Amino acid sequence: MNMMSEAAVEKALDKNMSDAPLKMIGKDVSVYYGEKRALFDVNLNVRKNTVTALIGPSGCGKSTFLRTLNRMNDTIDGCRITGKITLDNADIYDPSVDVVELRARVGMVFQKPNPFPKSIYENIAYGPRIHGLAKTKADMDRIVESSLQRAGLWNEAKDRLQEPGTGLSGGQQQRLCIARAVAVSPEVILMDEPCSALDPIATAKVEELIHELRTNFTIVIVTHSMQQAARVSQRTAMFHLGNLVEENDTDKMFTNPDDQRTQDYIMGRFG
Amino acid sequence: MSVTASSDLNVGVPAINWQSDDMKSRRKRRYAADRRLQAYGLVAIIFALGFLAILISSLVYTGNSAFTQSVATIEIDLSTADIDRTKLADADWRGVVRGALRAQLPGLSRSDERKYFEMFTSSGQFIVRDAVVADPSRLDGKSTFVIPLADPFDQLAKGQVNRDTPESQRRVTDQQIGMFDQLVGKGIISRPFNWALFFNADSRFPELAGLAGAISGSFWSLLVCFVISFPVGIAAAIYLEEFAPKNKLTDLIEVNINNLAAVPSVVFGLLGLAVFLGWFGMPRSAPIVGGLVLSLMTLPTLIIVTRVSLKSVPSSIREAALGVGASKHEAIFHHILPLAMPTIMTGAIISLARALGESAPLLLIGMNAFITSPPDGVFEASTALPTQIFMWADSPERGFVARTSAAILVLLGFLVLMNGIAIFLRQRFERRW
Numbered sequence: 006m007n008m009m010s011e012a013a014v015e016k017a018l019d020k021n022m023s024d025a026p027l028k029m030i031g032k033d034v035s036v037y038y039g040e041k042r043a044l045f046d047v048n049l050n051v052r053k054n055t056v057t058a059l060i061g062p063s064g065c066g067k068s069t070f071l072r073t074l075n076r077m078n079d080t081i082d083g084c085r086i087t088g089k090i091t092l093d094n095a096d097i098y099d100p101s102v103d104v105v106e107l108r109a110r111v112g113m114v115f116q117k118p119n120p121f122p123k124s125i126y127e128n129i130a131y132g133p134r135i136h137g138l139a140k141t142k143a144d145m146d147r148i149v150e151s152s153l154q155r156a157g158l159w160n161e162a163k164d165r166l167q168e169p170g171t172g173l174s175g176g177q178q179q180r181l182c183i184a185r186a187v188a189v190s191p192e193v194i195l196m197d198e199p200c201s202a203l204d205p206i207a208t209a210k211v212e213e214l215i216h217e218l219r220t221n222f223t224i225v226i227v228t229h230s231m232q233q234a235a236r237v238s239q240r241t242a243m244f245h246l247g248n249l250v251e252e253n254d255t256d257k258m259f260t261n262p263d264d265q266r267t268q269d270y271i272m273g274r275f276g
Numbered sequence: 277m278s279v280t281a282s283s284d285l286n287v288g289v290p291a292i293n294w295q296s297d298d299m300k301s302r303r304k305r306r307y308a309a310d311r312r313l314q315a316y317g318l319v320a321i322i323f324a325l326g327f328l329a330i331l332i333s334s335l336v337y338t339g340n341s342a343f344t345q346s347v348a349t350i351e352i353d354l355s356t357a358d359i360d361r362t363k364l365a366d367a368d369w370r371g372v373v374r375g376a377l378r379a380q381l382p383g384l385s386r387s388d389e390r391k392y393f394e395m396f397t398s399s400g401q402f403i404v405r406d407a408v409v410a411d412p413s414r415l416d417g418k419s420t421f422v423i424p425l426a427d428p429f430d431q432l433a434k435g436q437v438n439r440d441t442p443e444s445q446r447r448v449t450d451q452q453i454g455m456f457d458q459l460v461g462k463g464i465i466s467r468p469f470n471w472a473l474f475f476n477a478d479s480r481f482p483e484l485a486g487l488a489g490a491i492s493g494s495f496w497s498l499l500v501c502f503v504i505s506f507p508v509g510i511a512a513a514i515y516l517e518e519f520a521p522k523n524k525l526t527d528l529i530e531v532n533i534n535n536l537a538a539v540p541s542v543v544f545g546l547l548g549l550a551v552f553l554g555w556f557g558m559p560r561s562a563p564i565v566g567g568l569v570l571s572l573m574t575l576p577t578l579i580i581v582t583r584v585s586l587k588s589v590p591s592s593i594r595e596a597a598l599g600v601g602a603s604k605h606e607a608i609f610h611h612i613l614p615l616a617m618p619t620i621m622t623g624a625i626i627s628l629a630r631a632l633g634e635s636a637p638l639l640l641i642g643m644n645a646f647i648t649s650p651p652d653g654v655f656e657a658s659t660a661l662p663t664q665i666f667m668w669a670d671s672p673e674r675g676f677v678a679r680t681s682a683a684i685l686v687l688l689g690f691l692v693l694m695n696g697i698a699i700f701l702r703q704r705f706e707r708r709w
Contacts, residue, residue: 080598082522109601119592121611131610132600182596189600 025052028193028223029074029111034088036069036078043069046088047249049242051193056215056224058238058255060231062270065244067227071195074225075111076104092193109136112191116198118178120170120185125162128170128181129153132189148188155221156184157214176207183214187222194218196226200233212237231271235259243267335688339681345470345483346425346433348396348459352376353418354408364409369401373423380464381455392455397424397483424472424483425465427675432456433465436674473682477649478659478667482675485668487683492650493563493643493658494632494690500567500654501574501631506624508571509578510613516579517586518608537576544573545637553641561642561657569641570631577630581623585616618705625698629691635662661687 029051036044044066051057051074059067069078076097078084090097097107109132120128129149130139139145149166153159158180162173170181179199186194196215200208215224215237228234234241235255242252243264251264262268293299352372359367374393378384384392397403400423407421408414424430428447431437433456443450459465476486520526548569552558558565589612597607638644644663651658659667665687668680 075599077595077598080594105601105603107601108598112601113595113599115592115595115599117592119590119596121593121596122615131597131602135600135602135606135610185596185600 025055027051028053028093030091031070031073032089034070034073034086034090036066036073037085038081039083043247045247049249049252051223051225052240053223054219055240056219056226056238057240057242058234059225059227059242059244060234060270061244061250066247067244068197070244071197071225071227074193074195075108075113077113079104109189110191111193111195112186112189114179114182114186114194114196114199117202118175118182120173120178120181122169122171124167125170125173125181126166129185129188132185136189138189152184152188155187155218156180157210158184174207176203176210179203179207179211180214183211187218191222193223193225196224198227198229201229208233231259243270245270335681335685339678339685341434341436342473342675342678342682343470344467345472346430346465346467347422348425348464349420349422349466350376350380350464351418351420352404354415355417359415361412361415364412365405367405369405373400373404380462381458388451391449391452395426395429395452395456397426397481399481399484427482427673429456430483431674433467473679478646478664479648482673482679485676485679487661487664487686489647489650490659490661490664490683493566494660496563496651496654496658497566497570497660498628498632500564501570502624502628504568505571505574505578509575510582510620513579513582513586514608514613517583518604533576533579537580541573541634542636542640544569545640547572548637549640559655559657561645561647562655563651563658564654565641566638566643566660567654569637570634573634573637574627574631577627578624581627582616582620585619585623586612588619589615618701622698622702622706625694625701629694632690632694633662633687635666638663639666661690
């Protein structure tokens with residue numbers, strides 16, 4: 006694919022986002038932490054090769070929703086989920102679903118960069134190794150290189166692959182985590198406020214990266230920064246007090262939202 | 277809330293004069309309280325260090341003499357002795373030794389001679405026999421043998437017998453002192469380092485008694501203790517921390533583990549006596565039973581330590597592993613456990629150190645037996661360091677008084693060594709988050 010056609014594809018993707026095929030569908034999703042209800046019947050769809058931003062004030066349930074998409078909430082005691090979430094039309098909460106496979110297909114990047122305290126190489130090779138994605142050392146080297154390339158970290162890290170991943174700067178660590186998520190070739194990447202611990206320059210790099218990753222992956226990102234949502238996403242969903250207030254094309258959301266609460270939040274009147 | 281509203285709140289509040297005498301003296305009192313607290317802490321530390329110093333110095337004072345042993349170095353010409361080379365073990369070694377000793381102080385009457393032979397350990401013949409069996413070439417000419425002095429004369433050599441006390445009140449007679457001085461004059465009495473303290477097993481005679489049996493008994497017991505409590509403790513902790521549902525039953529288990537950690541060790545000894553010796557019919561005094569009892573004692577502590585260190589691995593690592601599709605056991609064994617391991621090892625070593633110093637449970641299962649050879653394995657009867665100390669402390673001979681202190685110093689040495697390893701592991705490998 007040459008530069009021209011890639012740009013053309015991107016342009017086509019940017020237009021008519023509402024027409025992109027649905028990758029994940031959330032239907033009447035409710036989440037309870039013990040007695041407390043955190044999400045109220047959320048209906049939210051994630052479109053293929055699209056960046057979907059989840060915004061809303063603290064405690065509105067956007068991270069909770071994100072973590073239902075790869076069943077990360079399973080690890081929390083007393084967490085219960087009702088409703089239905091599908092990935093390519095298959096219910097991910099069906100008892101027959103293998104969580105390990107699901108999490109390989111729906112990768113995740115966390116708020117705080119959390120590289121394993123191992124070498125940069127090992128950080129990336131870990132996922133492919135447990136899933137058996139590389140037959141030989143050469144295969145693994147290729148996966149590590151391409152993942153680092155995709156995360157825009159190759160040039161900075163290629164000479165120090167055996168050094169600990171924790172020795173990188175915060176921004177580099179977060180890109181390492183993105184490379185680690187990319188290495189198992191997921192279909193969807195979930196990002197939980199990936200830039201909240203980063204400085205503006207590192208943030209810009211990660212945002213640029215998100216933009217590039219969209220051609221190959223479907224991305225759902227939780228962010229506190231409205232500007233970031235506006236910059237990186239094509240679709241935006243606004244949460245408030247556990248309810249989905251509005252889901253719309255990002256352009257429309259930030260210029261002419263349908264819901265008054267969205268308008269108020271974006272204008273900084275609450276939150 | 278607007279700015280004007282908040283400034284309204286200050287209306288009517290008098291201005292604070294930070295320099296008023298009242299304020300100054302108030303601050304002064306607060307600083308004084310700070311300094312008092314520091315002083316209390318300092319006093320407490322000096323107090324603790326002082327007691328430690330008293331303990332160590334009293335042990336060194338009474339125990340240092342046990343680290344040397346007075347010996348007579350005697351030359352024996354075995355080529356002229358009447359020895360059947362085919363039956364070395366059965367030869368008249370007693371006669372050989374006595375002959376050699378007689379040559380040092382010739383012309384004693386028969387009763388004087390008996391007094392003279394009392395000066396040397398009664399096991400001299402076995403020392404010579406074993407040396408010759410180990411090296412038969414000694415039979416071909418003159419060779420020197422080292423015979424330890426009997427305990428009262430060891431004390432005399434160490435200057436712990438007051439020659440001014442009346443003869444009837446000491447264990448050595450004036451005549452024997454005279455003989456001793458003659459031997460000293462001939463230069464055959466010396467006081468080398470007492471290797472026997474480490475390489476001999478227990479004996480009724482202080483000059484021959486050593487810690488080899490106790491050290492190897494302690495080693496085997498701790499080995500059994502480690503082999504059992506380490507994997508079981510880690511497995512239990514991982515289950516409780518990572519897999520067990522949070523309910524009444526697991527709460528009950530948790531409370532009971534904490535309680536078990538506080539149970540006096542003698543209770544575990546009673547349990548070992550009833551269960552391991554009584555029901556299972558395991559050998560008495562054996563390190564295997566000692567190790568089992570000690571592992572019962574260390575298990576609760578180890579489970580608690582392991583759970584705490586598993587808990588201290590940040591959940592972000594767990595999430596990172598699960599996030600790339602690791603299964604639960606992969607997240608635990610590839611990431612969480614390795615990161616927790618240095619802390620677990622530290623905890624394990626410290627609980628083993630505690631087990632090393634434990635005497636009560638071992639006394640109950642008979643590890644205070646009198647055993648004169650080190651055990652070759654976990655099923656042979658043996659003593660352990662703390663029980664050996666207990667036994668020696670009970671012995672009336674002067675030599676055992678010093679040896680008790682020396683054994684305590686050896687035990688303390690092992691404890692310091694183990695704690696040192698634990699500190700090293702912590703400094704070297706532990707991650708801080």
